[in-house]
Amino acid sequence: MSMTDLLYARAQMGLSLAFHIVFAAAGVALPVLMVLSDWKARRTGDADYVALSHKLAKGTAILFAVGAVSGTVLSFELGLLWPEFMGRYGEVIGLPFSLEGVAFFTEAIFLGIYLYGRERVSPGLHLFSGIMVAVSGAASAFFVTLVNVFMNDPSGFVATPDGPTQVQPLVAMFSPGWQYQTAHVLLSCYQASAFAMAGIHAFVLLRHPGAAFHRKALSVALPLACVTALLQPLVGDLSAKHVAKAQPVKLAAMESHFETERGAPLRLGGVTVPKALSILAFGDPDAEVRGLNEFPRDTWPPVAKVHAAFQVMVATGSAMALLSLVTLVYRWRKKAWPSGRKMMWAWLVAGPLGLVALEAGWLVTEWGRQPWIVRGVMRTADAVTPVPHLAAPFWTFTLVYLLLGAVVVALLKRQVAGTMPDRDEGPVTGRGVKEDDAHVH
Template sequence: MDNLIAARATMAFSLGFHIIFAAIGMTMPFLMSAAHYIYLKKGEKVYLELTRMWMKGVAILFAVGAVSGTVLSFELGLLWPEFMQHAGPIIGMPFSWEGTAFFVEAVAIGLFLYGWGRMKPWVHWGTGLAVGISGFISGIFVVAANSWMNAPQGFDWVDGRAINIDPVAAMFNQAWPHQSLHMQLAAVQAVGFAVGGVHALLYLRGRARDLNLKAMRIAMIFGATAALLQPISGHIAGEQIAKLQPAKLAAIEGHFKTSANAPLTIGGIPDVETQTMKWGIEIPGLLSILAHRDPSAVVIGLDQYPREDWPPVLIVHLAFQLMVALGMLMAFLGLLFFWFLRKGHFPGWFLWSLALATPLGMIAIEAGWIVTEVGRQPWIIYEIFRTEDAVTPVPGMVYHFYLFLALYLGLAAVSVWLFARQVRITQRKIESP
């Protein structure tokens, strides 16, 4: 494993680990606040127990997310010094604002954790809500930095360096709105389904059934709503990618030849050597419609780019197909959830479906980030600066990869154990006479 592959693998694994905790950190506080709100309105003790259980989960997962996020910041400088030399002055603003939002989030968590009985009830509830709002804002600022890498602006690139830097224009780049919308909805969808699935399983096992049913409802209201909105967000993102990163769109769809009335291929395996799609189902003109709202519109193919500028087509296409398939499945389950919620009864087969769907949102997030990051290759700053030119010249990055692989696997195991322990404690407390 050479330095470039080791550095990319380290960054990919670190980001893939952190994004799960970032999504949880953005969404769980809203679930917690919803349960707390119902308790304050109705006074039912079960909602208080649910709030406290989710509160402890938020604290545990916030700590792990803070650690993994800090590591990512160090890795940007450690693994990609040339990138940071050029990009640091340009994207420093969203990172500084993200740090401010993170600080507010940390303060709000402290107030909520230790404010029980020391603050007026609704003020205390407001601190919990502030945790979610600041976490959401923090995520938006991080995505602003990433979206700049996909749609760089706010500077002039002259003789291999950036001049005339405008950090405000860089932060509010063209890719920022659709990437932020898509990621925030993905976080709510993934966490809603994960939490809803866990509580559905506990309910089916007969554990604290009243608490788990109420918890599942709260979580799925968030998750199902996001799942139904996500296809709209995905369509908006697709139109923008067609405009800003046509090579990525071509890789996503396995679209090798520039053509009008371009077909959309469902499934299939792209063959880079023959530049054809195998075993897919083609729908004529649909790609032109989705990308440009016109069936006769020309969709740029990979044939318009040198071979060395192609993204890894197979990986990007398969990751996108997986993300879309899981998203549509969750949207269908979301429709069923609202149907059964209206009926006032959830049949057992549906609850088992939710339990089986627990990891689907997180898998979809990972697949989506593969599309975003791998689809930008070979550029670290799209069409300006290559990834291979940004990597550190220091040898031995493979050992860094193994070290952080072990660290993150350990953190994941401890996090799951701690969270499961808190759930078991709460369940026993509810079930005891």
């Protein structure tokens, strides 16, 4: 196996994950937004909320289908590109993979009931099926994330030269730090999808300020976006504290911290905050933070990449949290969600930030674990397939993903275009809202 083939194998897996994670996130979050709009429709009888629940259901179906395809590709790639990993550790970490399969099929069944049973089953069963789609989607992401937790902090077995022994599947499934990483991932799914939805409807409202449908859609997206954006830094802090203790070399790469020191400063965008890294990592301003130079050079992750991805994640997360705080203060003071052009521009610009943060966070996790596929036990270079010429499948799947991505964008654009008003829906006040519907609570 040449180094070039190893890089192609890693690139193909990385590309597949980067593509799939967008649809996986939407598959987790859109059902929640779908159920919220459905519940509002049933409570108010408002035709706009009924239409919104229909649109979100169609969007969920489209993204679920593409997510199923890309997820299946990932399953095959695990076995074909990394046979040593699956051969040795499949029995250790097979349980969450199996449970993810159960969650996936459960989600598919209830999504079918929700999509095709709207007029055929009782309203209560229909709403329950939507809730089950949301629960199953979250469960699917939860179980897959547990596999990643294991790869970063393996447990539940005894390592020997011949492979793992004394396997404890439940211990392996709930490896140390599982609660932080799973919460971090699930929140990122809800946050990214809610911000994207808010950005889309803010864009329409900038062009058509009196569009009641889009203001109501924004009132569904904004609560989820704001709550998750404010919770995420808190969960992220807990996750980082665990990384500091369990994976100090990853923390050092994230912070580009080379020398071990007490009272370590935090460096963000060229600004140095004294002792802040020690406080954030250990809750103690005088705590010792180990630097990269304390670890063997061949165990370092790609420092520049990890550090850059971490900076992007923190910057975008902070921006979303700040906007969410401002939005909630406005909601509390005005008893209505923002509708002015400045706030709509802010939400339009912030719309993609959730996905950017999501991708950057996964890069931190994956790059930060290198050169290990199972940290401290199996190196990535030892797990890759011996089959040569891996450039061919890489470029083939790249073209497939580009085609799938273009199809999805076209379909979703068509869904949004179907709700674009031909004209503003009524007299508009100076703030850009109808006089008879000035507030969406």
